[in-house]
Amino acid sequence: MGIPSTPLTVALRDLYGEEFARIEREFRATSNGRVATECRASLLDRIILDLSREFLEPQPDQLKKISLVALGGYGRKELFPHSDIDLMFLFEDSDAERRYREGTQAIGRALWDLRLRVSPTPRLLSECEKFQRDNPEFNIAALDSRYIGGDRELFERLRHKFLPRMIDAAGSDLLRDISELTEQRHRKEGDTIFHLEPNLKNSPGGLRDYHVAWWVGLISKMQKAGRWATQEDVWPANARKDMDSAFDFLAAARCFLHFRRGRDDNALSYELQAAAAARGIGVENRRALEPAEWMRIYFRHARAVYALCTQLLDEALPSSSKLRARLQGWKSRRAHPGFSLAGVRLSVLDPASLREPQRLMDVFRYVASQGVKLSREAEDQIRETLPGAFQSPWDPAALWSNLREILLAPYAAEALRAMHSSGLLVRLFPEFGAVDSLVMRDYYHHYTVDAHSFMAIENIHRLRSPERDWERPFANLFTELEEPELLFLSLLFHDVGKGMACEDHVAGSLQAIERVFTRLDLKPDQADTVRFLIRDHLAMSASLLRRDIFDPGTIRAFAEQVGTPERLKLLGLFTYADIRAVNPEALTSWKAESLWQLYVLTSNYLSRSLDEERFHANAEPADLQFVDRIFPLLAKGASREELASFLEGLPRRYLFAHSAEEIAAHFEMARRLKEKDVQLRLELRGPIYALTLLATDRPFLFAGVSGTLASWGMDIWKAEAFANAAGVVVDTFHFTDPHKTLELNPSELARLEKNIENVLSGAIPVETLMRGRDAAHSNSQPKVNVATQIRFDDGSSPHSTLMEIVTQDRPGLLFRLGSTLANFGCNIEVALIDTEGQRALDTFYLTFGGAKLTPDTQERLRIRLLTEG
Amino acid sequence: MMRIEAIIQPSRFESVKEALHQIGVEGMTVSEVRGHGRQKGHTETYRGREYEVDLLPKIKIEMVLPFNLVDGAVQTILKTARTGKIGDGKIFLSKVDEAIRIRDEERGEGAL
Numbered sequence: 016m017g018i019p020s021t022p023l024t025v026a027l028r029d030l031y032g033e034e035f036a037r038i039e040r041e042f043r044a045t046s047n048g049r050v051a052t053e054c055r056a057s058l059l060d061r062i063i064l065d066l067s068r069e070f071l072e073p074q075p076d077q078l079k080k081i082s083l084v085a086l087g088g089y090g091r092k093e094l095f096p097h098s099d100i101d102l103m104f105l106f107e108d109s110d111a112e113r114r115y116r117e118g119t120q121a122i123g124r125a126l127w128d129l130r131l132r133v134s135p136t137p138r139l140l141s142e143c144e145k146f147q148r149d150n151p152e153f154n155i156a157a158l159d160s161r162y163i164g165g166d167r168e169l170f171e172r173l174r175h176k177f178l179p180r181m182i183d184a185a186g187s188d189l190l191r192d193i194s195e196l197t198e199q200r201h202r203k204e205g206d207t208i209f210h211l212e213p214n215l216k217n218s219p220g221g222l223r224d225y226h227v228a229w230w231v232g233l234i235s236k237m238q239k240a241g242r243w244a245t246q247e248d249v250w251p252a253n254a255r256k257d258m259d260s261a262f263d264f265l266a267a268a269r270c271f272l273h274f275r276r277g278r279d280d281n282a283l284s285y286e287l288q289a290a291a292a293a294r295g296i297g298v299e300n301r302r303a304l305e306p307a308e309w310m311r312i313y314f315r316h317a318r319a320v321y322a323l324c325t326q327l328l329d330e331a332l333p334s335s336s337k338l339r340a341r342l343q344g345w346k347s348r349r350a351h352p353g354f355s356l357a358g359v360r361l362s363v364l365d366p367a368s369l370r371e372p373q374r375l376m377d378v379f380r381y382v383a384s385q386g387v388k389l390s391r392e393a394e395d396q397i398r399e400t401l402p403g404a405f406q407s408p409w410d411p412a413a414l415w416s417n418l419r420e421i422l423l424a425p426y427a428a429e430a431l432r433a434m435h436s437s438g439l440l441v442r443l444f445p446e447f448g449a450v451d452s453l454v455m456r457d458y459y460h461h462y463t464v465d466a467h468s469f470m471a472i473e474n475i476h477r478l479r480s481p482e483r484d485w486e487r488p489f490a491n492l493f494t495e496l497e498e499p500e501l502l503f504l505s506l507l508f509h510d511v512g513k514g515m516a517c518e519d520h521v522a523g524s525l526q527a528i529e530r531v532f533t534r535l536d537l538k539p540d541q542a543d544t545v546r547f548l549i550r551d552h553l554a555m556s557a558s559l560l561r562r563d564i565f566d567p568g569t570i571r572a573f574a575e576q577v578g579t580p581e582r583l584k585l586l587g588l589f590t591y592a593d594i595r596a597v598n599p600e601a602l603t604s605w606k607a608e609s610l611w612q613l614y615v616l617t618s619n620y621l622s623r624s625l626d627e628e629r630f631h632a633n634a635e636p637a638d639l640q641f642v643d644r645i646f647p648l649l650a651k652g653a654s655r656e657e658l659a660s661f662l663e664g665l666p667r668r669y670l671f672a673h674s675a676e677e678i679a680a681h682f683e684m685a686r687r688l689k690e691k692d693v694q695l696r697l698e699l700r701g702p703i704y705a706l707t708l709l710a711t712d713r714p715f716l717f718a719g720v721s722g723t724l725a726s727w728g729m730d731i732w733k734a735e736a737f738a739n740a741a742g743v744v745v746d747t748f749h750f751t752d753p754h755k756t757l758e759l760n761p762s763e764l765a766r767l768e769k770n771i772e773n774v775l776s777g778a779i780p781v782e783t784l785m786r787g788r789d790a791a792h793s794n795s796q797p798k799v800n801v802a803t804q805i806r807f808d809d810g811s812s813p814h815s816t817l818m819e820i821v822t823q824d825r826p827g828l829l830f831r832l833g834s835t836l837a838n839f840g841c842n843i844e845v846a847l848i849d850t851e852g853q854r855a856l857d858t859f860y861l862t863f864g865g866a867k868l869t870p871d872t873q874e875r876l877r878i879r880l881l882t883e884g
Numbered sequence: 885m886m887r888i889e890a891i892i893q894p895s896r897f898e899s900v901k902e903a904l905h906q907i908g909v910e911g912m913t914v915s916e917v918r919g920h921g922r923q924k925g926h927t928e929t930y931r932g933r934e935y936e937v938d939l940l941p942k943i944k945i946e947m948v949l950p951f952n953l954v955d956g957a958v959q960t961i962l963k964t965a966r967t968g969k970i971g972d973g974k975i976f977l978s979k980v981d982e983a984i985r986i987r988d989e990e991r992g993e994g995a996l
Contacts, residue, residue, distance in 0.1 A: 563895045563967065565940065605916035609894070609941045615930040804932055821932030849931075856931050 023069050027062050028129050034058045039096070039274050046296050048266030049093075056085070056094040059131070063102065064164050066125050070118040075164040080107035081115050082165040084173070086136070088226075090159035093266070096273035097280075100126070100133045101156055107140055107169055132279075140169065144177040146185030151192035154181065158233050174243075182237045190234055190331050197227050197328065205599070208317040209462040212288075215269045216281040220317025222265050224324040225258065231327040253395055254323050261316035267297035268313070283313075285456075307454045314452035314463055322436060326391045329360050351381050360390035369400040372409050375439065376417035383421040383430035389437065397437040405442055412536040414443070422503035428473035431507070435465060443534070446527035447507075449514025461598035464510050470596035471506045475499075475588060485607040489591050492584055492614075495851060501541055502585050505548035506592060524549050540674040547582060548589055555590040555613065559606070564613045567620075573613070574620045575628075578671030583621065587614040622858050625666040625737075625845050626812035632659040641670050641678075648679035653686070661685050664740030666845065672735070684709045685743055693775050695768050704729070704757070706748040710775060712738055717843050718833025719774040719781050720748060725827040726784035727767055728754045734829065734848035746846075785827060801854050805880060807873045815844050815860035816868040820880070824855040832857065835883050839876055840864070885980040885993060886954045890945045891917065892965040892973040897943045903964040904947075907956050911996065912947040921974065942973060948980050950993045 035055070042051040063083060067075045075083070086101035088094055104119045106112040116137075123135040136153070147153050157178060162170040182189065201219050204210070208220035216222045229249060236244035250258060271291050272281060283291075285306075292309030295301035304312075353374065355362050361382065368374040375397065382389065389397070421430050434440040441448040450464035462470060478490040496502065508531060512523020528549055532542050554576055562569040577583045590610060595602040630638050641662065646655050661682050662670070670678065684694040684707070694709040708720060717736050724731055733749040757763055773779040801823040808817040820832070829848060836843060836859065845860035863872055892900060897914070904912065918939035928935045949957055958975060966972055985995040 559894075561895055561898065563893055563969075563971075565971070566969075603916055605918065605941060608918075612928070612935075612937060612941075615928050615935060618930060619928065806929065819929070819932070851931060854932065 021069075023065065024125055024128055027065060027125075031058065031062060031129055031131070035096070042270055042274065046267050046271070046294065046301055047263075048095075048268070048270040048297070049263055051270045052088075052093045052095055052266060055096060056089055056092040059089065059094060059100060060085070060163050062129070063122065063126070066122045067118075067164055070121040070125070071115060071165075076167070078165040080111035080166055080169065081105065081119075082167070082170040082173070083163040084170060085161040085163050086156040087159055090156070090161040091229075092161070095266075095269055095279070097132075097276075097278050098273075099279070100131055101136070102126075102133055102163075103136045103138055103157075103160070105138055105140060105143070105165075105169060105173060107166070109139065112137060112139065140173060140177060143173055144180050146181055146188055148188070151189060151196070154185075154189055155193065155230060157181075158230055179237055179241070182234055186234050186238050187332070190231065190328075193227055193230055194328050194332050197224070197324070207462070207466070208314065208321050209466045211458070211461050212282060212284050213313070213317070214281050215265055215272065215283055218317070220314075220319075220321035220324075221281075222262075222269060224320050225262055225265065228258065228320065228324040228327050231324075231331050235327075235331055250323065250327075251391065251395070254319075254391065257316075257319040258323060261320045264297035264312065264316045265320075271296045307456050310454040310456075311452045311463075314454070318436070318452065322394075323391070326360070326388075326394075329358055329388065330390065332358075351377070353377060354381060356387060357390065359387050361387045361393055362390045363393050363396055366396040366400065369397055370403040372404055373413065373417070375400070375404050376414075376421075379430045379434050379439070380417060380420050380424070382433055383424035383427050386426035386429060388429070389433050394433070394437050397439060401438055401442050409443070409534070411534055415535040415537060418504075418535065419500045422472070422500050422507075425476050425479060427476060427503065428469045431469050431472065435469075444508075444531055446511050446530055449527070450511050451514075453514045455513070459597060459601070462596070464513050467596045468507055468510055471509075471592040472503050474592040474595045475502065475506070483604070485604045485611070488611050488614075489588060489607070491851075492588055496584055496588070497581055498541065498544070501544045502548065502588055505545050505552070505585075505589065509549050509552050509589075509593070521550060521553070539676065543674065544582065544585065547578075548585055551576060551586065552589055552593060555586050555610070556594060559590075559609055559613055564609065564616060570613075570616050570620045571624075574617050574624070577617065577621075579668060580618055580621050581672075583614065583617055587611075621668065622847055623808065623811035623817055625668055625847075626814050626860055628667045630662045630665050630667060630670060632663060638662075638667075645675045645678050645682070648675055650683060653682070657686075658682055660741070661739060661743070665737055665745065669735075669737050669745065681707065681709060681745055688743065693772050695771060697764060697768065703749050703751060706750070708744070708746045708748070708771070710744050712742045712744045712842075713775070714842075715781075715834070715837045716744060716775060717746065717846060718830055718837055720746060720771055721833055722781035722785050722827065722830030723767075723771045723774045724748060724750055725830050726781070727770070728752070728756060728826075730826075731829055731848065732850040734846065736843060736846035738844065781830065785830060803881060805877050807868070807877075809867055812860060812867075814867070815862050816873065818859045818861055818873075818876075820855070820857045820859075822855050822857075824850055824853050828855055829857075831883065832859075832880070835880055836861065836876075839879055841868070841876065885948055885950055885983060885996065887946065887948045887978045887980045888954065888957055888961075889976040889978075890961050890965070890973065891919070891942050891975075892945065892961070893967065893971065894941055894943050896965045896967070896972075897945075900945065900961055900964045903960045904957060907953075907960055909947060909949065909953060909957050909960075912945050915944045915946075917942050917944045921971075940971065948983060948996060950996065 035058070038051050038054045038058070041054070042048070064075055067083060071081070072078045082105040084090070084103040084105050086103050088098055089100050089102070094100065104115070106115070119135065119137060123133060126133040143157060160174060160178070200217055200223065204214070204218050206219065208218065210218050214221060232249035233244050236242065236249065268283065268291055269281060271294070272283065272287060273279065275287060275290065288310055289306045292304045292306040295303050298304060298309070298312065353364055353368065355364055361378070363369060363378065369378070378389070378393070378397065381387070421427055424430070431440065435447070435451070441451065447465070450468070453464040455464065460467065475493060478486060478493045481487045481490040493499065508528050509524055510520060511527045512520035512525070515523035515527065517523035525546065528545060537545070554573065558564060558569060558573045564570070577586060587610065591602065591607065594606065630641065632638055632642065642655055642659050646658055649658065673681070680696065684696065687694055688709060688711065692710060696707040698705045706724070710716060721731060721734070729750040730753055731748055731750045734747060736744065736746045738744045752758060757767070770779065770784070774781045774784070801821065803820070803822040806819045808819070811817050822828070833843070841861045841863050843859055844862055847858040849856045861868060868876065901912070918941055920938060920940055926937055928937055947957070954977070958977070961975055982991060983993070983995040984991050
């Protein structure tokens, strides 16, 4: 109920209307939100003083034992056009409260009558000294208390005696409440600044976070220095500049929203983004921008505000950090001699050392492995040191080694975010700058392009602990990858083309990745894989959404595009991570299951179609592309016809699985078969040895090689056996050396090669070599029992019967399988050998007497394998 | 008013949606569903593990239209969703007694 209109209230209503209109006009002319909010606060001061003259005392400065105090945003003189007004009537004691009760109530009613949303709060001075556990909002609002009128000495006691006492006694409680309120608000907003239509006040990185940083700064300064912080020293100098410009932008945008909507509505809708961008709200010189560009500015400011807000909270309350609570095994975290930790925030003990690239990367390797965050000082130190760290070019091998380690570590995404935030990522890869805070303006994408890329990487690492049933197959797939770092590298750069002036963002990303390659020491086949993933990163989702995945034609076309099982695994996981990073609901269980079905169908096609998908230079003109690619790498004297003849009849999978350089080397080995009928090439690739063997086909060849390797204690985890139309076998065995025999005795390499040659020539029976090995392993027990499954398939190949075996992996298994098949009279046309933990997963393309196996032969072979295996 | 419920192949969805827009049908509800009719599922193996593919992915489109648009919409779906293979889906039609727009409580075809 309002009070009857008096000449004063009528005059004040007119005054408020006229002044509010003036403030709006000036804002339209200048878009200066800071000035607009200050002007509205001053206008309210004037109105409240006029009312206090009417209802309390004609001379407000003569008032005793009562003070008129602005709180919260009004106290800070940041009163947005339609924000609530927090006003406190502060009384010396109960007598004063009784004496002025009627007058203060009349002021409150008059303000409501002016249609101002006021929250008048009467408080005794003594109440302001206490921490109000059930109403921390009051204590927080009191931090921003400002004198309007009345007893100044009373206000000064509040400001410089009672509130400091409250902070002294309960500052930590207040900080904890601020932290909890902030965490609740962030959680409600999805814990990300990257909202399609953010709330300027409540979204992470918005104005409320700005004020949280301000309150934490005020309380900390009072606790440490016993005085109130000022605008100049509440934050470190380098953060203040960013925060000031963030406030200018956010304040302008919020004023714009309030004036446009006529109410306290802070949702930055699409429509208002476009309107604000067209008017250059918050932008230097008020130049008109595209909405996406304007939002990019918003996100940059929000990122700065969010970073300082969370950093200050972590520093003020190291023990209550949610990050710390999240980390398991906290006490066992690996210490690092170069860093110290306060809670979850890392500080660098010797900042000068950051000028060395390796020390700089040590910081982010540690963040990636331990999940800690950079302290504000560490981030500033890194930013300041960057120019010095880039005086000389970085060594590509060292950079790739460090980046690889970061990408593979469980908190890779957090490390990359920290590298981006400190400016290092763009210094290393200027290409990434194109997508810094870049918004995709559609209803599908929720995050900026840089955030999407980090989130995609995070989605893969989260597969380490799958939570939903439909995540589990992808989690298993992740463990099968040979070089997961290539997946992560591709995810990091797959969308940088979106920030480039290209019609097709994939083409832009491919251009950018070539420049990235110049700074990283990737092998040619690794670079090829990254190119493939970026070029075809939309292929799997396109097949999923626009093709019938149960149509064999779809599977065949997709399999041809992918080429090899390893690339299929990489692309399957890429697609999973990419879709899931678009928005929280983008990867439904329906899509994930469909994606998995497409993966399985294609994987099976790749392993069951080798007989059909072979190189034929005459029948398939497209196959000549392979010749064109490999021929320039051959030694002088070789002809295209010779090369085509070597490739004739080899499965296309062989051509996709090996680089042109490798195939050229195999060709040269095949040419040397005339001089020596077994050609071997042994290479060490990281921890894996790769043995390539070329020979004319003969019985027991596969069993002989696998038996020799097993007799040396080598653990074969993957192998492929192919043959061309001329009967030249190209076998590849990937194995580890668990006893380090070859590493500790390099001369043994030659003896191993000689052993293989002798076994294949029949000079040494492989059974003799295996005898000692069998005895050594007769008592070893497997960790997991795997039941043997044998499945025959007559339909997939026109010439062979496929036999898929899943069984317990054990030393010498491949030798025994190969021997049994050879003794039975089967010829291995193709073999694909794989291992998954303790499970051996082997596929053989078999013929018996030059034809497919009859059902009866299959059954006899099954019994023989189960009996002898 | 009639309610049209169409279960179609996911790969045909974009084309069906576009074709419906072209004949003036703009509002629809779309769900990702699984099921099977005569197109029974099958079992797939991957690395020794069996996967039942008995419920196949489909898209369900639902819309309520005034009578004069129903035939056109049905013909459009038939023409656009058909591949000629088992599993192309089904269309179900049912009468709708009333439609009410929640915002302003308008009723009948005007609320569609």
